[in-house]
Amino acid sequence: xxxxxxxxxxxxxxxxxxxxxxxxxxxxxxxxxxxxxxxxxxxxxxxxxxxxxxxxxxxxxxxxxxxxxxxxxxxxxxxxxxxxxxxxxxxxxxxxxxxxxxxxxxxxxxxxxxxxxxxxxxxxxxxxxxxxxxxxxxxxxxxxxxxxxxxxxxxxxxxxxxxxxxxxxxxxxxxxxxxxxxxxxxxxxxxxxxxxxxxxxxxxxxxxxxxxxxxxxxxxxxxxxxxxxxxxxxxxxxxxxxxxxxxxxxxxxxxxxxxxxxxxxxxxxxxxxxxxxxxxxxxxxxxxxxxxxxxxxxxxxxxxxxxxxxxxxxxxxxxxxxxxxxxxxxxxxxxxxxxxxxxxxxxxxxxxxxxxxxxxxxxxxxxxxxxxxxxxxxxxxxxxxxxxx
Numbered sequence: 229x230x231x232x233x234x235x236x237x238x239x240x241x242x243x244x245x246x247x248x249x250x251x252x253x254x255x256x257x258x259x260x261x262x263x264x265x266x267x268x269x270x271x272x273x274x275x276x277x278x279x280x281x282x283x284x285x286x287x288x289x290x291x292x293x294x295x296x297x298x299x300x301x302x303x304x305x306x307x308x309x310x311x312x313x314x315x316x317x318x319x320x321x322x323x324x325x326x327x328x329x330x331x332x333x334x335x336x337x338x339x340x341x342x343x344x345x346x347x348x349x350x351x352x353x354x355x356x357x358x359x360x361x362x363x364x365x366x367x368x369x370x371x372x373x374x375x376x377x378x379x380x381x382x383x384x385x386x387x388x389x390x391x392x393x394x395x396x397x398x399x400x401x402x403x404x405x406x407x408x409x410x411x412x413x414x415x416x417x418x419x420x421x422x423x424x425x426x427x428x429x430x431x432x433x434x435x436x437x438x439x440x441x442x443x444x445x446x447x448x449x450x451x452x453x454x455x456x457x458x459x460x461x462x463x464x465x466x467x468x469x470x471x472x473x474x475x476x477x478x479x480x481x482x483x484x485x486x487x488x489x490x491x492x493x494x495x496x497x498x499x500x501x502x503x504x505x506x507x508x509x510x511x512x513x514x515x516x517x518x519x520x521x522x523x524x525x526x527x528x529x530x531x532x533x534x535x536x537x538x539x540x541x542x543x544x545x546x547x548x549x550x551x552x553x554x555x556x557x558x559x560x561x562x563x564x565x566x567x568x569x570x571x572x573x574x575x576x577x578x579x580x581x582x583x584x585x586x587x588x589x590x591x592x593x594x595x596x597x598x599x600x601x602x603x604x605x606x607x608x609x610x611x612x613x614x615x616x617x
Contacts, residue, residue, distance in 0.1 A: 271609045272606040274605075275606040279333075281595075294592050297591045301589065311362070312355070313592050316365070317340075320600060337369050355405075359389050389422070390438065401415045401419055416445065424493045450479075461474070488544050500547070545559075559605060572586050578590065
């Protein structure tokens with residue numbers, strides 16, 4: 229049940245020790261201060277509060293993994309094993325480390341390396357999209373920390389990911405190993421991002437060639453050329469049909485990210501144009517005309533979708549800020565609503581909807597999505613890109 233929202237914590241409650249782990253961040257975020265600690269300003273302070281909540285409410289030190297929900301309820305804490313949620317949890321820890329360089333983040337990233345191996349035995353799994361998210365997270369961890377194990381994990385996963393490419397539906401990477409003729413955006417656009425980044429880091433032309441090949445299949449097969457809408461998949465039921473009614477923020481985000489990374493790798497502005505066409509669709513068709521809010525896409529996996537969109541919209545803003553005022557305004561609108569309406573009154577726990585208070589039990593996917601929004605606003609704040617007049 230939704231709880232009645234309270235706007236302010238009292239000074240007495242803070243003094244009494246509520247949210248002690250957040251410390252000075254509480255005063256900054258709740259009372260409207262303009263500067264935070266090591267991370268910088270207001271959005272950095274809010275992102276840090278959320279990171280501390282993730283640590284306190286979700287982190288399982290013994291397993292080196294995050295629990296599925298808070299509060300943690302019996303076996304539902306650990307089962308099922310949401311491999312791709314853990315990948316995004318890792319990516320979000322990397323956000324925190326990149327922002328603060330705090331060794332606590334580094335220690336948890338290192339613990340997750342062993343925790344995932346202990347739970348999964350090896351890094352690859354049965355779903356190609358899951359492996360792409362894990363590889364992207366380890367590559368970012370390698371960028372920030374330089375641990376060769378993280379690079380190796382990303383490369384092992386990349387080699388397994390390529391086994392998903394086949395000629396069914398004219399090409400593309402399959403969604404899962406037991407259904408090789410079903411191709412979708414979640415298994416292809418993140419692979420483009422990964423391939424382009426591997427090329428940027430290590431210089432092997434084969435990474436770039438794969439990225440361009442996968443992107444071209446994606447563009448020709450699962451993107452509406454008129455509107456830029458990215459469809460979810462093709463041949464899910466073995467009938468060759470495209471799931472054109474499945475319109476998810478997630479699919480738009482990963483395609484935008486893929487186009488941005490190929491633009492960075494090649495300098496070809498046609499990729500940037502692709503990204504902007506899809507971003508324009510998001511602004512026109514996926515936000516509320518009355519409020520500017522992105523939609524709630526439910527709980528479970530769907531709760532992660534908006535956060536992924538926001539992560540890659542931020543990459544587009546960073547790459548082409550002169551055209552990005554509308555996107556920045558949209559992210560600010562959603563961020564302010566998340567903090568005022570979509571947050572638990574007493575803690576930095578978030579809702580599936582960024583416009584209403586969270587349920588009594590908050591899933592890890594939901595928490596991570598809200599955290600991605602805060603961390604991306606912190607990035608733009610640090611780059612001084614939030615002052616749009």
